[in-house]
Amino acid sequence: MSRDAGRLPGRRVKILLVDPDPVNTGHFVATFGEEYQVLTAAGGEEALEIFAGSPDIAMVLCDQQLGSMSGVELLAEVYARQPETVRIIITGYMDVSDIIDAINKGHIYQYVLKPWDIVQLRLILDQARQTWLLTRENRTLCDRVRRYENRLRRASEELARSDRRLASLSSSLINGQEDEKEQLATRLSEDLGQSLTGLKLQIKLLENEINSGGELSRELINGNLQLLRGFLNEIIDKIRLLSSSLSPVSIDDLGLDAAIAELVRRFSRRRKVDIAFAATPLDRLFLHPKKKLVYRIVQKALQGFCQRNGDSLQVRFDTRDGEMVLTMKADRAGAQAMAGNEARPLDHTMVTVGELVNMLGGSLHLDTSGDGESMVVTLPVDSRVPVPVVGGADNG
Numbered sequence: 001m002s003r004d005a006g007r008l009p010g011r012r013v014k015i016l017l018v019d020p021d022p023v024n025t026g027h028f029v030a031t032f033g034e035e036y037q038v039l040t041a042a043g044g045e046e047a048l049e050i051f052a053g054s055p056d057i058a059m060v061l062c063d064q065q066l067g068s069m070s071g072v073e074l075l076a077e078v079y080a081r082q083p084e085t086v087r088i089i090i091t092g093y094m095d096v097s098d099i100i101d102a103i104n105k106g107h108i109y110q111y112v113l114k115p116w117d118i119v120q121l122r123l124i125l126d127q128a129r130q131t132w133l134l135t136r137e138n139r140t141l142c143d144r145v146r147r148y149e150n151r152l153r154r155a156s157e158e159l160a161r162s163d164r165r166l167a168s169l170s171s172s173l174i175n176g177q178e179d180e181k182e183q184l185a186t187r188l189s190e191d192l193g194q195s196l197t198g199l200k201l202q203i204k205l206l207e208n209e210i211n212s213g214g215e216l217s218r219e220l221i222n223g224n225l226q227l228l229r230g231f232l233n234e235i236i237d238k239i240r241l242l243s244s245s246l247s248p249v250s251i252d253d254l255g256l257d258a259a260i261a262e263l264v265r266r267f268s269r270r271r272k273v274d275i276a277f278a279a280t281p282l283d284r285l286f287l288h289p290k291k292k293l294v295y296r297i298v299q300k301a302l303q304g305f306c307q308r309n310g311d312s313l314q315v316r317f318d319t320r321d322g323e324m325v326l327t328m329k330a331d332r333a334g335a336q337a338m339a340g341n342e343a344r345p346l347d348h349t350m351v352t353v354g355e356l357v358n359m360l361g362g363s364l365h366l367d368t369s370g371d372g373e374s375m376v377v378t379l380p381v382d383s384r385v386p387v388p389v390v391g392g393a394d395n396g
Helices: 003-007 022-032 044-053 071-081 096-106 118-211 218-246 250-254 256-271 288-308 332-337 348-359
Strands: 014-018 037-041 057-063 086-091 110-113 274-279 312-320 323-330 363-367 374-380
Touching: 014 022, 014 044, 022 037, 022 118, 037 044, 044 057, 044 071, 057 071, 057 118, 071 086, 086 118, 110 118, 118 218, 250 256, 250 288, 256 274, 256 288, 288 312, 288 323, 288 348, 288 374, 348 363, 348 374
Parallel strands: 014 037, 014 057, 057 086, 086 110, 274 312
Antiparallel strands: 312 323, 323 374, 363 374
8 A cells, every 4th residue: 555545534544552651652643643543542541441432443552561551451452342453562572471461362463662663663554454454344244245144034034935825825726716616516506507407397398298299379389488588598697697707797898886886786685695885986996907806806805704704794995095995894793693703714715805905015904803803905096097085975
């Protein structure tokens, strides 16, 4: 390092010189004061006070003879407080035992004999300065490495949690799909199966009448055809109902508000659940790609929440602080009918609701305190869609 570079105020490092002789102190300051920020002390106690107030001192140079405290004892205390600080003994005489003591206790970097040579001492100070800077840089790099290691460890733990969550979600989704398939199979068997069996029986009866050889009146034929037409219309209605459950096409035709209102109405009628429904306008809250996900959330939430509660339910949609809020709550009677749900874990349907909500950046909260169980789903609305005035309009 050049002496010119060392004289720049912003790059000068601090030296604490401890010497009871003011002549030596003045000579040192005059010689090295432009290259280093030199702090001085006449004794050990004063030196420790200065050291405590300046934690960025790079070097401590001290005389061995300091009165009540020796130079080795002072440097040992400096080492205990700040091991990075470079420690140098300046003395007129040291025997072998003093040198060993200084190395073992004070962990000295170097010792300098009086009278010191300017060129030799400048070289020692330059080397000590580089040692201190490299030690600090190494500590900074080690701290950075430890921070990176901590981040990596936290990231690994989060990845492990995500893997476990993904495995649990995959299992839940698979089970949920199997539950949906079973429900669909049941509906196909019970609803369509019965209607198709009735249609088949009516056709068979008409076929027997024709094959009996008797003369059939026009009224009898028309009556049988009307019965067949009724069975077909019933089958078509049930197919449409199943289709709307699988794909909410009514959103494209009627909009999100009408689709959800119809979903709630059908659900109430089919499950024989008394649903008090109120909703703020929803269609303007979301862009089209998200509307089907919102519909699915409502559909799954109705299924899962009703499985956990009784036969009476409150469903309400509101807007608050740029968010859509869906609240479902079982009244006191429903809560009493399904007592013990507090300890029951979420079923696959509710897990699916949670994942759909997460996909839209929302939150799901279940609360079993109070009069009954309630569920609150919060979804951020699309910023490009104007948010209507807060408040709900009763739709039934």
